[in-house]
Amino acid sequence: MTDLEQRQEPRSRGAGRRTQVVGLLADPDTPAEIAAKLVDTLPGVLATQVDDEVTWDVRTMTHPVTASVQDPEEVLGAVADQTARTEWDIGIYLTDLPMQHDEQPILADVDHDRCVAGLSLPGFGPFLQHHKVRNAIVRLVADLAGVSDAGLEHGRHHPIRLGRAAARFLQPVRVLRAGRGRHTRRYVTTPRRGRVRLLAGMVRTNExxxxxxxxxxxxxxxxxxxxxxxxxxxxxxxxxxxxxxxxxxxxxxxxxxxxxxxxxxxxxxxxxxxxxxxxxxxxxxxxxxxxxxxxxxxxxxxxxxxxxxxxxxxxxxxxxxxxxxxxxxxxxxxxxxxxxxxxxxxxxxxxxxxxxxxxxxxxxxxGYRERQRRDEIGQDDEDAEDAEDSSS
Structure with a gap:
């Protein structure tokens, strides 16, 4: 059995009950606040909606895991590396960094091979963000655990159940299969309505x-x-x-x-x-x-x-x-x-x-990630100016 298989194999506890450890790896500020609110309620929701024969152990860690990373592929890779160093079976990353795929805002990335997923909070828009993120996490855990498809493109992450027509209009989410990189599924929103919602979500995470x-x-x-x-x-x-x-x-x-x-x-x-x-x-x-x-x-x-x-x-x-x-x-x-x-x-x-x-x-x-991004840009500009001065 490989190390990855050993890490993903459910742990046992008690009289035949399995335990799955779900880790919420969150950026500081808004993502960490959402993760802290979910840690107590999420086990019950997972038992009800995913598998009631499993003991769900939800843990949180606040860590700027993508300290100097902004490419979506590298972000998910950094999350997988961090998750591999823990005792988590499933790792979910929450970030307030807005990410895009060919001008389409990214809602979530899922990597079944490494059993991790990443959620970009601005993509969920400004309203009911906490509930949308909770429902999306539940769907992603079910997907990574092999229980059901996440189905985020059908509005299943929305706290109000939507029909498919309403989901396509109000929650314009598309799923992309594996392409470049190691992600096996990527959920993106449409360029127009999705970018408006992304902008509103960025303002929301800035508080x-x-x-x-x-x-x-x-x-x-x-x-x-x-x-x-x-x-x-x-x-x-x-x-x-x-x-x-x-x-x-x-x-x-x-x-x-x-x-x-x-x-x-x-x-x-x-x-x-x-x-x-x-x-x-x-x-x-x-x-x-x-x-x-x-x-x-x-x-x-x-x-x-x-x-x-x-x-x-x-x-x-x-x-x-x-x-x-x-x-x-x-x-x-x-x-x-x-x-x-x-x-x-x-x-x-x-x-x-x-x-x-x-x-x-x-x-x-x-918010934290936006400050960090601006600090990096400022540092890059200063380095470029220093290089010009030294060359002249």
């Missing part, structure tokens, strides 16, 4: 709401400026009640856009394609950056707006505010005042964001 607390200097600048404008500026009081609704909305939208542009420029977050082949990939990453920062700044503005509104209602005496407005203040007056103050303060927040370190901004805006 843009972390930007609120991650950029503390910018948040402090927005809060301080908003409080000042709300409590002391009679000009702001008058403008807020006299500006049209369209101008108020435009003020906040422009302020958010300016802050996003300032963050990208001040902290060198905009990528440039180094050759023609990287153009589409670079566009995808830049779009992810813009959307992530836009959602994060909008979330920050919403939080500041609520705090500003509460401060306006509590601190501004009706007689003081009314003497400036020329009429008793209403709730609508407080609403528009807080809105305008938040919009103007967001511009100040852009300046405050420049005081945050580049590392702090990247930690707030990106």
């Amino acid at each position: 843009p709401w972390r930007l609120v607390l991650g950029m503390r200097t910018a948040l402090a600048a927005v809060l301080g400026t908003s409080a000042y404008l709300t409590l002391t500026s009679t000009t702001t009081w008058l403008l807020a009640t006299r500006l049209a609704v369209g101008k108020l909305i435009l003020t906040l939208l422009v302020a958010v856009a300016l802050m996003v542009a300032w963050i990208i420029g001040a902290h060198h977050l905009w990528e440039r394609a180094r050759d023609e082949g990287e153009r589409e990939e670079t566009t995808l990453y830049n779009a992810s950056t813009v959307l992530t920062l836009s959602i994060g700044v909008a979330t920050m503005s919403a939080a500041v707006y609520l705090l500003t509104l509460l401060g306006s209602l509590f601190f501004l005496e009706p007689s003081v505010l009314g003497s400036t407005l020329g009429h008793p203040p209403t709730l609508a007056d407080h609403l528009v005042l807080a809105w305008l103050a938040t919009g103007l303060a967001t511009v100040a927040g852009a300046l405050g964001s420049g005081l945050d370190s580049e590392d702090a901004v990247r930690r707030a805006a990106y």
